[in-house]
Amino acid sequence: MRNKGTTMGAVVCALCGIAGLFAATHLTHPSLGPVSSITEPGSYVACEGIILETYQTKGHTLVTLYDGSPILVPLFNFAGDISVGDLLYAEGVVSVYKGNLEVIPEEYSISKVLYGRCCNSVLYTEHGRFRTQLPDGDYAVLGTTGDGQLFPERILEIPLIPMEGRICTISTGSSTSTFLLYADHRIFVSSHPLAPGSVKGFGIQDGTKVLVLYHTWEPLSVDSINLARKMPIDYPVTVSGIIKSVTASKGHIFIVIEDATGFILVPIFSTMQSQLKVDSNTFHEGQSLTVTGTIHVYGGIVELLPVAIHG
Structure with missing residues (x-):
């Protein structure tokens, strides 16, 4: 009896130990590793990276996390603030969805990243300029700002x-x-x-x-038409001039504009007119026009294919 009781006690202890180890894997944070090391479905992992894209579906937010390799992180019933470029930390169980690995997070955090270019102790960002002690260069920074200063807490090591x-x-x-x-x-x-x-x-x-x-x-500075005509094919330029002639043919519009240095043909094909918000009634001879586009050659004639027209 004593031996049987001892045996039963040992079994119970062993089972409790296994349960404790299983719980411990979820109570302690796993080591942070690169996405490329995530290979085993069912494993409990931690990863961190920049958000490449977000996708909303049925109240859920699907996020692609990237640290040099991408992985999907679904945030179920997420209603917070998240955008491309944010830093996402996620830990959870590796799963497979439609043949691709994903991390189903049990814990995650989202941090806003400040991206900018530092020059002469000023970090220029899309949210303003901030004084800083950072050397010149490009940065992805976690930190706080105040009184026109940046107080960096962490510089992200990502290939910019x-x-x-x-x-x-x-x-x-x-x-x-x-x-x-x-x-x-x-x-x-x-x-x-x-x-x-x-x-x-x-x-x-x-x-x-x-x-x-x-x-x-x-914006592109305005070049003379003579200079624009000398640019290589596909080179983007902006020119200004007076409309010398307007010709409509088979739904297309052909304009010749000139300045003091020369003239250039601007073909506006029917497929482009909606995007450019123009039609055959938009133009007339003698009208001033500024055109931004790319240089092309057709039949030996230099022309400017427009992407923007102002006049």
Whole structure:
């Protein structure tokens, strides 16, 4: 009897020990690891990264977390403030959804990140300028601001990709702008609406795209038509002049504008007119016009394909 009681006691202790170990894995925080190390469904993990995108569905918020590798983190019944570029810490159980790994969070926290470019002890951000002791460079910062100063608490170590150039093509949606820069084959996506012009800034790589986290924008300065005609194909320019002629043909509009240095053809195809908010009644000879677009050559004739027209 004594041996049987001892055996039963040992079994109970063993079971309690297993239960205690299982509970301990959820009561203690797991070690923070890179997303690339998350491979085992059912494991309890912790990860941290920048939010690449958010998606709302049926009252839930699906978030893509990125630290060099992406992973999905579903936030069920989430009603807080979250946006692209925020820092997300999540710990929970690894699951598989439609063949992809995801972390079902039991705990998570969201921190706002300040992105900017520091020059001469001033950090320039999309939320203002702040005095700081940071060296010159591009930053993703956690911290507080007050009285025009930045008090950094943590500098995020993420690969920031610089960008600079003239926008040659752009597509603006309800919440994003997708654009290309001249002589740059990368695709850039910004959560801010952008217009044709020149941009500087940085972002992070998201597959084949660069997600813009900080940028400054300037309109293109006006070039003479003679100078614009000498630019390479696809080069973005802005010119101003007087309309010399207007021709309508098969739904298309062909305008010739000139300044003191020369003239250039501006074809406005029927598929472009709605976006440019123009029609055949918009233009007349002698009208002053400013056109932003890209240089093209058709049939040996230099022309300016417009992306914006003001007049």
